[in-house]
Every structure is written in C-alpha cells, then in structure tokens.
Amino acid sequence: YHDFMFSMKASHPVVMIQAYRLLASEMMKLGWDYPLHLGVTEAGDGEDGRVKSAIGIGTLLLDGLGDTIRVSLTEDPWKEIDPCKRLRSYAESYLGKGTVPFVEQSRNIAEIKRRYVRQVAPLHRDGSVIVWGEGEVGPRGDAFFNGKEITYDEGTLTVQPLETFQMGEVAHVKDGDPSTWKRLLEVSTPFILLEMTESYLHQGRRFFDWLRETKLDLPVILMGHYPSSDEDTVIHASAELGALLADGLGEGVLLKTNLPQEKESSLAFNILQGCRMRATKTEFIACPSCGRTLFDLQEVTQKIRARTAHLPGVKIAIMGCIVNGPGEMADADFGYVGSGREKIDLYVGKECVERGIHYTEAVDRLIDLIKQHDRWIEPSQLVESAT
Template identity: 40%
Template structure:
C-alpha cells in the first residue's frame, strides 16, 4: 500500500539493500536496519566485528598506579556489563603496572580484555602492547606535540612529516603483530595535530584523514587487527566524521574495520545521556558501530547500563520493524550540516529555531501553576507572567481548552472539533487529522487563517494530500510513526517532501507509552536528534505513558536538551566535561557540580571541564572557557584555547573562572527568569 501512495521512483523495500546514489555509501540502507559488515578484530577472547554482538566498554578513573583500586573498579565495571576495560597509561610506569592489574584480575577469575589508553608516549604504548589485549592511540598526539601553529606545508614537506610519523609508529605495529595485540586508532576532534589542522582544518575531513594516515601505515605492514573511532563532544561533528570514515574506507578499498562509537566529554546526568544517545544512536540506526562507550562524568560502572540500553534497542530491530519504502534519491548531504529549506508559518520554519510543544492533552489546564513545569511563571506581584529559557512555545490541550488566559509567550493547540466550538479562534490553533484536513479543504470548511497543524504519517502521504499541502502556506505537519524503526521512517517522510519540493515545516511527534523511564531520554534523543542532526525538523512534541506535572517538566527539559545537543536551539549553558580517568588531577564529579551550580544560568556559554592537560585545551574543542587540571590542586583557566591564568589554587578556581567570564561581559546574575 505504501508504494501506491508514494512517488513511483521510490520503490518499497524488497530485502535488498538500496544504494540511494553514489554520494551515500556510509550505510547499507537508509530505510532498513542492516548492520554494516566489518572485519573481525581479535581482542583476547572477546572478538569484535559484525559477526558478533555490539560490545560495551568503559574506562577506569582510579590512578593506574593504585593496583587495588584499579582492580576493584574494573570488577565493578565488568559486573555492570563492560566487555572491555580501558585503563590510562600516561607514562612507562603506569604501562608497567598494567601487568599487576591484569594478573590480579585473572587471579580473581576475570578474563575481560584490558585496553591501554595512550597519549603522547610511544614507549608506554610499546610496553603496554606486550601486556594487555589492546592499545588505543590518538593519532593527533602519538607522534606530535600540539602548538596550535598553522604551517603551510608543501607536498614534499608533508610527505616528510608522514615519513617521520611512520618511523615513530612502526615499532608499535610490529610489537602488536608479534603479541597478537589489537589496536584502536582513535581520533578526537579536539586533539587534531597542527599538521592536520593546517591542511584540512578543524573538520570531519581532518578527523578522518588523521586516522587514515596511521591506518595506511598499518596496512602497508599487513597489520589489520584494528578498530577505529572518530570522537567529538559535538554530536553533529561526530556523526559526520564516522559517516565520512565509512565512505572513505569503501572508496579507498581499505578493509571495513569495526568502529568504536562515542561522544567524548558528553558530561553528566541527563544532558550527558542526551548528547551520547544523539550521536551514538543516530549511527546505530544506520547499522554503524561495533562497540560503544558512553562518556559520562560519573562513576564508570554507571556508563555500561546506558551503553547497553542504546545497543539493546537494535537486537531485534530488523525483525520488529515494518518495511519502509526505499530511498533512491537522497537530497541530504550526510557529511555537512544544512537545514532543510522551509517556508515560514507564524514562527515555525524559515529562519526560526525549532519550537517545543508541550502535551497537556491528559492534564487539565485549570490553574496557572500547571505551567510552571514548562517554564512559564505567574507572579501575583506585579501581576505578570515570566518565562525562563526552557519556556515551551505551544501547549496541546486535546479537546479541553485552558481555563484561563495564557501568557503572551505561549499559544494553545486544540483538536479540530474542539477548536471549532471556540469563540476566540484567532489566538488558538487547530490540529487536524489528514482526513479532517482534506475534507475541510475540499468542502471549504473554515480553518485557522494563519496556522493549522496537520497530524500525518508516511502511509498517509497520498499525491492529493501532498499537492494540497504544497499550496497551503498555513500548514505545519505533525509527523509520527508507530514503526520500531522510527527515525528512518520519519526521515523517509521528510525526504519525500523534499523530493517533491514541498517546503512545509515539520514537527516531530514521538510518543513513548511502554518503555522504562531511564530509556526515554535515550530513545527520544535518537529518534528526534537523528533528524535534527541532518537539518530535518522544525519542532518537537514528546509524550509518554504517565502524564503528570513532574513528567511534563521532564519531557519539556528533554525536548530543549535534544535541541541543544543537536546545536539547533541553544537555551542553556553547555558543559564539555571529560568522564575522568587515572590522569585526572581533581574530583571531576564534584567540580563539575560546583561549576554547574554557579554558572548554569549562562545561556549559550560553553565551559570545558578537563581533568588533565591531555584533555585540554585541545579536547575542549569549541568551548568558550576551560577549567583544566595541571597539577594537584592546581588549575589552568582558558579563554577558548588560550591559557589565561596558570596554577590557580583549586579552592579559588571557580571564582576566578567567573571573574574571567565577567571580564568578557558575558556574566549575568541569576534571576527568576533563569531558575
């Protein structure tokens, strides 16, 4: 039935993966769930690749020289679901102690493979490769020291640089071959070398080339026991880089290596989970990814369940989803963000930020206080409404109108039948079913003069409906799906509009009636964020199975959090905080909480909180300010990537950070509007 409703050039899926066009090689299918085929990497007795389940991993935060503490934490991680345990080895002494940690774990009956995390120190990597099952290197700093210098390389000078890298890298490759040790070549957006930045810029292209330089050396030595990663604290950049990496591997005829997925420095609590799910989930939807690490500023054993929840969503995805018509013409550039072109309808589409609609259809809007959870506050004195940065734009009240006058910054949406009974149809807006809309237009029945919401789905996109919508400048579509493969079906719907040159704004409507509470932010961030990251979507409306005032607050915050993580609507402070490791020089969780308490009202300000110099300043990427540990109880403060204050005592560092923000005239005192 779907095929008869959609354009004949876009056939229904028949079980064979489509290749939309030569520009989209990063996924076997844009509409089916098909896991990308990869080679197998041997990592102890837990192999990785498409012939095996997607693996879960995390990283210890205890000092690597603390053998007992490292072993105890590793056991907690393993029992929480980690299939690989990564441990930092910043110098030779830590690399040597990996042997003690490994031996003690084996004595206690734990055979989980260990991964040594290496930055800057090839000699530590070469030692660790003889001890543990896998070594992670960062191509941005394995053979380079970052000076933030632009160098105009000639081709010969660049080739000489590659030869220098080859000489430093070959010993590790040969040791890994001899000992059967796996390797991850792990690019980080924030720590690209000056060489890469000078030639390719701070881009996904530069990230991919950084890894390929090292990968080509490995292949020349016939060493293939390799995984790859493209991490960034910006999910948009991260997704684009992984897609481009897959495409480049294919184009160059390189092996289809397994991919390690992660959004680095995602942060803490729900914001960290939203950001992680948006990046990781978007790739998993298209069958990309063979191991997942969720980087939260929390205890590492708390990361594994989040990774497992993301992965488990795809265990039976192919069998549980409804077939979606294939895409053979894909009008989206998956490697570079560009927002879909839409026309403006009131404050939807065009150049407007995506809007948030709060679902009050199951909760009576009978008292002004019911709007507090969605950011609107009535103040009896001075008899005014105030709105904070998370103030919803619209409320949907179903068939029951609000019982009081709403604030000017909030508009009401009702079901069409209820809207028709109102005396004031100018300041409220109807939502029509597809059938109601077509009947109203055919019968010349009155609808709202400026804005009409039409709820529709992929199956309802008939030629007649799309032709009518195309010529109606008052419509905003509320698009939904019941398909388990939700994001690709909604993407398919928007692609159909784009291929027919329909510029009607689209609001993504997702309802989650039967999922665990802790999974809601992960699923919503994937389904909605996966569209936003490609510029598809002009608003969001989330619903769940338990309508309540508390749930309204949670869904509203989640909606704005997804928009923020996708970088499509900035409404709050953004924290780029590393998840901690054995290199960390202060309590990251406590410090992050303290900084957040003082600064979380600074809309649009990005603050990087890094435990050591390895993760700063480079890893802070696009942060406005940085708080970086440089020694015990010593902090360096950055403006962008420039150090401004060195060796600030930790007990004064937050105050000094705030003073730095004041100097730039970006400080605001907390007020009611920012609560």
C-alpha cells in the same frame, strides 16, 4: 598491520556523526571493513550526557554503523554501562524495520545543511520552531498542544486547532503512505506535525524526501511517542529524533511520554541543544576522569554547574588534566583544566589565560572570566524575563 579499529570521537554529536559517516564512506571505496568504536567524548553527566551520547551513538547504530560503543560520563564508571546496554538494545529493536525502498535525495553526508523552510510559523532566529509541551510545562514553554483534533476527510491526516495562539490549523501526519501526504498540498497550514508509529527514523527520512520532491517548504515538528521507562525514554527519543534533527530534518519536537511534564519539556530542550539547534542553558563539556586527574571531577563539575548553568549559548569545559584536556575542549568558550595537585589552569577558547590557580579560588576566577568577556547573566535577570 591490520589488527585495529577506528575511533573518531568528538564532543559535538553532529561533528562526531559526520566524521564516522565520512570514514565509513571512504572505507567502502577502499574495500576496507575495519570495525568502528563509537562514542561522544566528554559528554558530561546526568541527562545531558546521556542525551548527547544517544544522539551521536544512536544515530550511527540505527544507520548500521558501529561495532563497539562507550558512553563517556562524568560519573562513576559503572554508571556508563546501563545507557550502553539501552542503546544497544534499541538499535537491535530497529533491525528489520524500514520503509518502502526509495532513492534518498534530502541528505548529503559530506555537507549537512538545514532544509529551507518558509517562516510562517513562530521560528527562532536559528531556524528552529518553538518547543511544544502538553499543558503547563513551566515558564520556558513556547506553545501548548491542546489535544483536540479535527478529521480531515477520511484517513490519517488531521488538523489541530490552536485558537489561543491564532496560528490557524496545523496539519498532522500519522501515516507512512505518500498518497495521504498529497493532501498537504491542498490545505493551508503554518507547519506540520509528523507522527509516525512505526520505524519513525526511516519513515521520517522518506517523508522529508517527499517534501523536497514536492517543494513543500513548511516547518516540521517531530512528534514522538515514547511510553517506556524514564531511562529508556531519554535514550530512545534522543537517538531516534536526534538522528533526524542532526541531519537538518525537522524544526522542533513534541514528545508524548510518561515523564512528568516538566521533565518532558526539559528532555525536548536537551535534544534540541544536543543537536545544536537551540541553546536554552549552559553546555558543559566534561571528561570522565582518569588516573591523571588530581581532584574530584564529579564534585567540581557539580559546583560549576550549580553556579553557571543559566547561561544559554555558553560552553564550559571541565577537564581533569592537561594531557588531553586542551585538545578535547577546543569547542568550548571557557575551560577549567587540572594542571597539578590542587592547581587549575583557566582557558578562554584555546588560549590559557591563567595558570596554577589554587582549586579553592578557581571557580570564582572562572566566573570572573565569563563576566570579563560579557557572557555573564545574573540569575535574577532570567527570573524577571521569564515572568
């Protein structure tokens, strides 16, 4: 029987990407050509769900993998169609784009590792560089780009003065020509701003291969320009930059978009969190609901998000039923799972610790569980630390 297609969905975009790539590799060895259905399961809602979906689905589509797609959102079903169309359109726009042929050495799909970098720039403990923003982006911004530029000789390599932060000069690469990259070997810089105007993904992979060949281990911030609509910006930036970050290529992001500064900064953080590079808020794993769900999943998700969204590093699953819920939330720290009419089971990791709680009490009990496991932070503490 051969009338089928493969689906290797996961709620973690990086795991999902690796699973599909390994499947495609094995199919090539066997001479199989079965179609692939792509999706990041339980992606959640809002911008978070779209970012995670675009990272996972977009990365594979830009690699030429995938035949059908679904963006699984905890929203009304018809709202899933628009991001699907935008992803398909963006992947189609990449057809015919590329770079000069080269033998890629910087990635191994069987074992994704972050590249080694010298920590001469301000890095976080997980190895990711600060997130940059233009101007005042709010209390969570780490550093700001002042827009000044000093030309380095003739050509496209420039340096950015950052006197405010006493970080010296930052090399700014704008060209896909390796002959200009050689200048990086001659300058002293804490990290590199990588800005490619054409075929960012393919040129970026080529650049990281060059860094590997030359043993240049400086951190790289991916600088992407996305002048389209707000909806396209979220999809395009997540797919293109996420494709590099998910492979361990790049240590931070700087976005140039038409979004308001606060939203631009939020999108940058969401992309880093979607690639599991840096957690700045709670991660929600929420199913799209189905006929087995016996409560308003969208309403409950919003209630839980409103009270728990301020917990960086904590993953909370909100699942409609016990059929698929426990298995598909295995990556979560805490779980809220419908178990019957108006009844909820609560999980810590993969273990069900409370059963049959009435839904009117379940959110409070979930928060109690988070507190019992020392993962709770009072919102007032975050405000104090930010100021």
